[in-house]
Amino acid sequence: MAQALRALIAAALLAIAFASSPAVAVAVGPRAPSWAELSSSEKQVLAPLAAEWDSLDAARRQKWMGIAKRYPTLAPPEQERVQQQMGAWVRLTPDQRRQAREQYKSIKQLPPEKRQQVQEKWQEYQQLPPEKRKELSSRSGAPPAAQQLSPERRREPDSRSGAPPAGKP
Numbered sequence: 001m002a003q004a005l006r007a008l009i010a011a012a013l014l015a016i017a018f019a020s021s022p023a024v025a026v027a028v029g030p031r032a033p034s035w036a037e038l039s040s041s042e043k044q045v046l047a048p049l050a051a052e053w054d055s056l057d058a059a060r061r062q063k064w065m066g067i068a069k070r071y072p073t074l075a076p077p078e079q080e081r082v083q084q085q086m087g088a089w090v091r092l093t094p095d096q097r098r099q100a101r102e103q104y105k106s107i108k109q110l111p112p113e114k115r116q117q118v119q120e121k122w123q124e125y126q127q128l129p130p131e132k133r134k135e136l137s138s139r140s141g142a143p144p145a146a147q148q149l150s151p152e153r154r155r156e157p158d159s160r161s162g163a164p165p166a167g168k169p
Contacts, residue, residue, distance in 0.1 A: 032061035045071045048086040 035053040038046065045068040046053065053061070071079060092100065107118055125133060 032056075032058035032065070041072075042068045045082075046086070048083065048090050052090070 035043070035050060038053075042065070043050070046064055049056070049064060056064070067082065071082060074082065089097070089100075107115060110118065125136070128136070
């Protein structure tokens with residue numbers, strides 16, 4: 001009887017340990033479908049990501065799925081912007097993506113008035129002719145929005161191709 005009780009307790013402890021492991025947490029969490037499992041409308045929205053979709057981790061796929069879900073409610077100019085940003089994101093190297101995520105996080109931590117200043121500077125930069133943007137970018141190494149960050153929050157230049165400093169996923 002004692003041996004059966006010990007075996008039962010050991011099995012329960014093993015089940016608890018297994019259930020709390022990260023590998024199980026990912027499997028039990030929200031499911032991230034493969035490219036083949038996406039609906040045709042999701043594939044259309046997420047088309048720029050098609051080549052790398054199945055290599056994205058589940059959390060990233062879920063974020064992109066959220067964007068695809070909201071996409072139909074966006075105005076046409078906003079839909080176009082999302083498509084352009086997805087294309088720019090796909091062209092970034094993994095290191096550039098990491099830098100973009102870090103910069104996004106640092107901008108989100110700024111006080112609201114400083115974030116507003118950064119946003120205004122970025123909009124000013126976006127209004128410049130492409131030649132002037134290229135000149136400024138090559139001269140300083142970072143878009144104006146990144147230059148507005150305090151030195152302790154500033155990141156190294158990432159030479160992103162047109163993606164805004166607060167670009168997502």
